[in-house]
Amino acid sequence: MPARNESQWRATPPLQEGEWIDSRIYSDREIFEEENEKIFKHVWVPVCHESELPKPYDFRTTSIGREPVIICRGPDNQIRAFLNVCPHRGMLIERRPSGSFLEGQPSGNPTRITCMFHAWQFDLKGNCVYVAREKEGYQDRLCKENVGLRRLRCEVKFGGFVWVNLDDNPSVSLEDWASKPFQCLRQTLEEEPLEVFHYHKAVIGTNYKLWHDTNSEFYHDFMHYHNRVTGFNDAYFARKNEAFDHGHVVVGTFEVNYANYEGFESRAELSFPHLPPNQWYMIDLFPGFNFNLRGSALRVDVVTPLGPDEVMIEFRGLGLKSDTPEERMTRINHHNSIWGPFGRNLHEDLIGVAGQGTTMRPGTEPRNILHGRQENQTIHDENGMRHYYDEWGRWMNRSPREPDKAYSPSQAVAAE
Amino acid sequence: MPSYSLETVLAVRETIYRATLALDDQRWEDWLALCSPDFHYAITSFSPEINKDMIYLQGDYKDMENMVRMLPKHNTDHSPLHRHTSVYTVDIADDGRSAEALSSVVFFQNMLDGTNSHIDSGESRLFLLGRYIDTLKVEDGIAMFVKREVRLDNRRLDKGSHWPL
Ligand code: FES
Numbered sequence: 001m002p003a004r005n006e007s008q009w010r011a012t013p014p015l016q017e018g019e020w021i022d023s024r025i026y027s028d029r030e031i032f033e034e035e036n037e038k039i040f041k042h043v044w045v046p047v048c049h050e051s052e053l054p055k056p057y058d059f060r061t062t063s064i065g066r067e068p069v070i071i072c073r074g075p076d077n078q079i080r081a082f083l084n085v086c087p088h089r090g091m092l093i094e095r096r097p098s099g100s101f102l103e104g105q106p107s108g109n110p111t112r113i114t115c116m117f118h119a120w121q122f123d124l125k126g127n128c129v130y131v132a133r134e135k136e137g138y139q140d141r142l143c144k145e146n147v148g149l150r151r152l153r154c155e156v157k158f159g160g161f162v163w164v165n166l167d168d169n170p171s172v173s174l175e176d177w178a179s180k181p182f183q184c185l186r187q188t189l190e191e192e193p194l195e196v197f198h199y200h201k202a203v204i205g206t207n208y209k210l211w212h213d214t215n216s217e218f219y220h221d222f223m224h225y226h227n228r229v230t231g232f233n234d235a236y237f238a239r240k241n242e243a244f245d246h247g248h249v250v251v252g253t254f255e256v257n258y259a260n261y262e263g264f265e266s267r268a269e270l271s272f273p274h275l276p277p278n279q280w281y282m283i284d285l286f287p288g289f290n291f292n293l294r295g296s297a298l299r300v301d302v303v304t305p306l307g308p309d310e311v312m313i314e315f316r317g318l319g320l321k322s323d324t325p326e327e328r329m330t331r332i333n334h335h336n337s338i339w340g341p342f343g344r345n346l347h348e349d350l351i352g353v354a355g356q357g358t359t360m361r362p363g364t365e366p367r368n369i370l371h372g373r374q375e376n377q378t379i380h381d382e383n384g385m386r387h388y389y390d391e392w393g394r395w396m397n398r399s400p401r402e403p404d405k406a407y408s409p410s411q412a413v414a415a416e
Numbered sequence: 417m418p419s420y421s422l423e424t425v426l427a428v429r430e431t432i433y434r435a436t437l438a439l440d441d442q443r444w445e446d447w448l449a450l451c452s453p454d455f456h457y458a459i460t461s462f463s464p465e466i467n468k469d470m471i472y473l474q475g476d477y478k479d480m481e482n483m484v485r486m487l488p489k490h491n492t493d494h495s496p497l498h499r500h501t502s503v504y505t506v507d508i509a510d511d512g513r514s515a516e517a518l519s520s521v522v523f524f525q526n527m528l529d530g531t532n533s534h535i536d537s538g539e540s541r542l543f544l545l546g547r548y549i550d551t552l553k554v555e556d557g558i559a560m561f562v563k564r565e566v567r568l569d570n571r572r573l574d575k576g577s578h579w580p581l
């Protein structure tokens with residue numbers, strides 16, 4: 001077809017319902033606010049890894065939606081999560097990204113979580129243990145027992161990741177939420193402790209779902225020279241995209257030929273436990289968390305949406321805690337070669353979604369975004385995104401194709 | 417102070433500044449010509465988030481040569497980098513044949529792509545801050561890199577880069 005005029009451009013594509021969506025879901029402010037309320041406050045979020053707080057009294061801060069969260073390891077070795085908000089006048093209790101409560105702070109004692117503002121103190125279970133001039137100010141009207149921290153649902157699971165849910169009564173347990181997609185790698189990730197060796201973040205002018213889409217569709221391997229030369233063969237094209245309940249997707253494995261990229265090497269010698277050499281699995285969890293295992297290194301992406309057109313992506317790289325220094329160095333090199341901030345693939349992926357973000361700024365005209373490739377649910381099929389948006393529609397009670405209308409199950413997904 | 421010192425210091429500074437210009441101009445071969453065959457390159461950072469020293473990229477001479485040779489195969493942000501390097505200290509070994517140099521370096525991106533080039537192109541943005549921690553060998557009055565560590569302050573790297581820093 002030649003270039004189209006406006007009505008041709010806006011016309012319904014010759015695809016079934018569910019095979020395209022409206023770009024407003026990537027750009028509309030009202031939808032974004034609703035996603036924070038309806039989705040991010042109710043899902044399990046892998047906020048960090050247990051190896052980031054290895055010792056009792058270690059802490060790590062993060063946020064979910066707009067809510068600040070603190071993760072602490074107690075003297076009993078239990079990892080717990082609280083809102084990082086002081087019950088007195090709302091100060092952010094801990095300002096640093098990580099540290100240890102074994103150190104005293106200018107306003108307070110060691111072994112306690114102290115709010116610097118008026119020196120209220122909490123123990124590592126979130127109990128308030130000290131209110132400055134308590135009796136003088138509150139007499140018998142309010143006491144320590146009334147002002148504990150807000151505790152959050154928190155579990156360590158699926159390879160030592162720390163999962164937090166802002167909802168006290170999540171609709172499903174973490175086990176039921178993610179055990180099926182994790183099935184393919186569970187033994188591998190749980191055989192022995194893992195350790196984070198890489199952290200960096202990117203703030204990109206795009207919608208968080210566009211990042212997740214890129215992690216869920218492999219058709220874009222055409223833009224990665226590395227993936228074309230190390231991947232494109234019959235086994236690659238036979239890889240399956242498998243959809244799971246709750247909007248998750250797993251992309252099945254095959255053997256990658258790393259040595260086909262000049263100067264790169266096979267990762268066979270450092271495969272994660274229970275895996276044949278050079279396998280590549282991808283677990284995409286709704287609404288924006290990604291576990292990507294390529295032979296010798298695990299990468300985990302966590303999105304924090306900052307606006308309809310802005311997302312922070314945190315990137316972690318993990319190896320085995322038992323690695324020798326030489327093994328660890330090799331894993332780091334493998335990780336960095338394509339996934340590091342100066343690696344060959346990640347830069348390309350980020351340019352891709354930044355470009356989408358540019359065409360889908362808030363206020364741009366609504367356009368059709370096509371998710372209609374059908375290839376027997378193999379690697380370049382876009383069923384992963386179709387499955388995701390069907391789930392998104394359900395959570396939001398909006399049709400991804402006509403976001404002003406209520407959700408109804410998509411025909412394309414039902415047929416799959 | 418031995419008499420060769422000042423000359424050697426100047427040679428070291430000259431090499432660091434020439435490398436800065438070659439990298440800014442994307443004259444990769446000219447940059448590599450300033451590196452010795454046993455050269456080792458690394459981009460590192462410390463993350464207080466995970467409390468770890470990290471390596472973001474590393475390689476030997478061959479790896480770097482390979483990396484720049486493969487650049488045309490890859491999709492890369494077109495915005496050129498502009499480095500501002502200041503050599504702070506140069507310490508010459510007693511035999512005068514090697515040196516360690518510490519420089520402060522700031523990387524700006526002169527936007528060509530930006531997010532929307534119509535709006536962003538032509539603008540310069542601060543990209544990264546760090547230090548060059550260099551080891552050089554000096555022969556016949558010429559200094560060559562044996563080792564370069566680009567020690568970044570940043571962990572937020574946004575789109576990152578395909579180029580050596
Ligand atoms: S706001 Fe925390 S003690 Fe007052």
Ligand SMILES: [Fe+2]
Pocket residue numbers: 214220221224345349
């Ligand atoms: Fe990619």
